[in-house]
Amino acid sequence: MKKIISLILLVSICFELNAQVNFSIGKTIYPLHAPGFATFFNSYNAELASSIKTPFKADFPSANGWSIKGGYLIMRDDDAGFYYNTTSGVNLLRTKNEAFFANGESRKTVLHMNEWITDVSLGVGGNNFHIAVNGTIQLRFNKVFCSYVYHDGTESFGPEKNLNGIFSANRLMGGYGGEVGFGIKYVQVVFKAAKIYKPFNKDGSTYLNYYSDLAGYKADAALLVNSSWPTEYLPADYHQFVADQLTSESNNNLIYINDYGWQFGLSLMFIIPKKD
Amino acid sequence: MKNIFNCLLFLSCAVIIMSCEKEDRHAKKLYRHEGRWTIDYASIQLFDSTGVIMSDSILPSVGELVMFQSGSLNALYGYRQAVFLFTDTAGTHAFPFEYVFDGKRITIKYCDAPFEIDGTYSSAIDKVNEQQWEIYGTNGNTSAISSMTSKFILHLKRSKN
Numbered sequence: 001m002k003k004i005i006s007l008i009l010l011v012s013i014c015f016e017l018n019a020q021v022n023f024s025i026g027k028t029i030y031p032l033h034a035p036g037f038a039t040f041f042n043s044y045n046a047e048l049a050s051s052i053k054t055p056f057k058a059d060f061p062s063a064n065g066w067s068i069k070g071g072y073l074i075m076r077d078d079d080a081g082f083y084y085n086t087t088s089g090v091n092l093l094r095t096k097n098e099a100f101f102a103n104g105e106s107r108k109t110v111l112h113m114n115e116w117i118t119d120v121s122l123g124v125g126g127n128n129f130h131i132a133v134n135g136t137i138q139l140r141f142n143k144v145f146c147s148y149v150y151h152d153g154t155e156s157f158g159p160e161k162n163l164n165g166i167f168s169a170n171r172l173m174g175g176y177g178g179e180v181g182f183g184i185k186y187v188q189v190v191f192k193a194a195k196i197y198k199p200f201n202k203d204g205s206t207y208l209n210y211y212s213d214l215a216g217y218k219a220d221a222a223l224l225v226n227s228s229w230p231t232e233y234l235p236a237d238y239h240q241f242v243a244d245q246l247t248s249e250s251n252n253n254l255i256y257i258n259d260y261g262w263q264f265g266l267s268l269m270f271i272i273p274k275k276d
Numbered sequence: 277m278k279n280i281f282n283c284l285l286f287l288s289c290a291v292i293i294m295s296c297e298k299e300d301r302h303a304k305k306l307y308r309h310e311g312r313w314t315i316d317y318a319s320i321q322l323f324d325s326t327g328v329i330m331s332d333s334i335l336p337s338v339g340e341l342v343m344f345q346s347g348s349l350n351a352l353y354g355y356r357q358a359v360f361l362f363t364d365t366a367g368t369h370a371f372p373f374e375y376v377f378d379g380k381r382i383t384i385k386y387c388d389a390p391f392e393i394d395g396t397y398s399s400a401i402d403k404v405n406e407q408q409w410e411i412y413g414t415n416g417n418t419s420a421i422s423s424m425t426s427k428f429i430l431h432l433k434r435s436k437n
Contacts (some may be wrong), residue, residue, distance in 0.1 A: 051421050101421050104327075145380065147398075150412065150424045151327040157381045157398045160414050161422075166380060217376065217383050217396055242420075 019072040020274055024190065026267020028091055030113075031062040032196075036236045036255035037109075041097060043238035044107070054100040060111055063095035067265060069117065075126050083125040083132055091115040091138070103151065107163070110145040115173075119192075127185050127271075136175040136194050142257055143168050144211055144234060159217075159230050162245075167211035167234045171257040173198060186273065192265040198258060209256040210234075302379035303356060304345075305404060311343035311358075312435035313407065318391075319429040327423060338391050339363040340435060348374040362389045382409055393430065400429075407432040 041056035049055075069089025075081060093113040100106045116139040123132025144167045147155045157164050177194035211234040234255045235241035241248045306313070318335045340361040348355040355374040362369050373387035373394075383396045397409035413426035 048420055103421065103423060105421065105423065107420070152424075154400070154410065154412065154424070154427070155398065156410075156412050158410075158412055159396050160412055160418065161420070162418060163420070166378060217378075217381055 019074055021070070021072050021272040022085070022087070022269050023068075023070045023272075024087065024089075024267040024269040025066070025068050026190070026265050027064065028067050028093060028263060028265040029062055029064045030093055030196070030261060030263045032060060032095075032259040032261045034060055034259040036234075036258055037097075037111075039236045040234065040238060040255060041099075043236075043240075044099065047238050047242060048099075048101075051101050051103075052099055053102045054098075056097050056099040056107075056109075060095045060097050063093040063111065063113055065091065065093040065113075067091040067117070067267065069119070069267075071119075073271070075130065078126055081124065081126060083121070083123045083130045085121040085132070086119065088116075088118045091117050098149075105151055106149045108145075108147050108149055108155070110147075112143045112145070114141040114143075115139065116141075121179055123179075125181065127188075128183060130181045130188070131178070132180075133178050134176070134192065134194065136177075138173040138175065138196070140171045140173050140257060141168070142170070142211070146234070162230055163234075165213035165217070165230070165232075167213045169211045169257050170208050171198070173257075175263065177262070181269065183269070186271040188269045188271070190265075190267050190269050192267070194263050194265075195261075196263050197260055209258075210254045211256065302402070303354070303377050305402070306343040306375075306377055306407075307345045307356065309434065311345075313341045313343065313432040314435045315339055315341065316431045316433045317429075319427075319431070321427040321429070323423070323425055323427070325423065337363070339368065341432065343375065350374060350376075354378075358384075360387055360389050360391075360393060362391055364390070395428075397430065401431075405434040 038059045042058060045052060045055035067089060069087040071085060071087030073083070073085035075083045093115070094111070096108065096110040098106050098108045117136055119134055119136045121132040121134040123130055125131055145157070146163050146165055146167060147157050148161045148164055149155050157166065173196055175194035175196045177192065179190055179192040181188040181190040183189055213232050231241070231245060231249075233249055235248055236253050236255050237248075240251070240253045315338050318338060320333045322330045324330050342359045342361065344357045346357050348357045354376045356376070358373050358375050360371040360373055362371055369389075371387050371389040373384055375382060375384050379402055380399055381396060382399060385394050387394050395411050397411050399407070400410050401408035409430045409432070411428040412424050413428070414422045415425040
């Protein structure tokens with residue numbers, strides 16, 4: 001709700017300031033490097049090597065998805081002046097990695113990255129062309145859907161498999177890069193590239209950053225299954241996890257949001273002209 | 277121009293709303309329209325080691341689930357209140373329980389009905405008027421790779437009042 005109120009306030013203020021409101025919709029691709037997941041995938045492949053037909057890829061493949069943003073900009077009409085654009089919106093990215101076993105079943109991990117983004121661009125340009133450098137702040141809400149797929153295609157999130165679950169993690173991320181836009185009058189095609197990094201808390205020591213499944217499904221499931229305790233945190237090193245689950249958690253053998261890489265976006269920007 | 281602006285603003289808001297509070301949105305599917313769901317059928321399937329169905333027992337309607345919006349004692353974890361209206365030859369009996377649903381899983385607990393429905397289910401069908409929840413058994417084998425030996429299915433349809 002806070003986000004919606006902020007967006008409405010932002011747009012209302014822009015109208016009052018006589019700035020040019022713009023909206024953009026586009027495609028984003030993020031060839032991410034996620035060290036925690038890479039450790040998990042590689043150790044999982046090694047631990048179950050004798051039963052795996054097609055192992056996990058070494059890291060998550062590129063995430064891709066859609067972005068929709070709105071904001072306001074200040075520029076001149078002659079393509080030669082100061083260009084300033086600040087936008088806010090969402091970026092919804094998806095990627096998956098799956099290991100197939102010799103018995104026809106598989107372990108599937110699907111990563112959803114829902115980002116609330118605020119971008120600021122500074123450069124030169126106007127209605128037909130602009131080039132700018134930009135900074136971005138992303139409030140990231142990630143979820144990993146970790147499931148076991150049986151021979152008949154049934155996808156299980158149930159407690160009968162220890163790793164099954166929906167693991168969430170949040171983090172504030174930052175980025176910097178550049179953008180270039182071409183267009184006619186009120187519509188521009190914008191290509192953007194931003195390098196994503198972790199601006200604060202580089203060691204990921206806060207539990208908000210860890211992929212956890214604390215929604216209450218797991219604790220109850222353990223009581224019902226009466227077997228091993230289902231994990232509430234995604235492990236990084238699977239060997240260590242299998243050897244001793246409790247020690248694995250207490251030794252911080254956990255995955256947290258620490259991905260990095262370049263994020264590329266191609267979007268259509270619609271500019272609403274100034275009030276006369 | 278103002279209409280276009282309003283339209284785009286509405287679209288942005290819709291996307292923002294869709295991108296958050298998903299658990300509430302999924303739970304809402306269960307409790308809205310009076311939250312009454314008829315258990316269309318319950319089924320237990322048993323599989324052999326090659327994945328072939330050995331037996332498939334189907335039990336026709338055993339009653340109704342009434343899902344409420346109000347939180348239970350475990351509301352901190354998203355649990356809500358519900359009632360299982362269990363029907364047998366002696367009539368219909370009400371058994372309260374708690375549930376939590378995130379679109380992929382549903383956990384039901386504290387239900388004392390003679391027909392056992394407690395457990396953490398995976399959601400196989402998640403539609404406005406139809407739900408299918410399943411529990412998979414591996415004969416106690418909790419290793420990373422182990423085939424399914426049983427499947428318990430609850431198939432629900434929204435009650436027509």
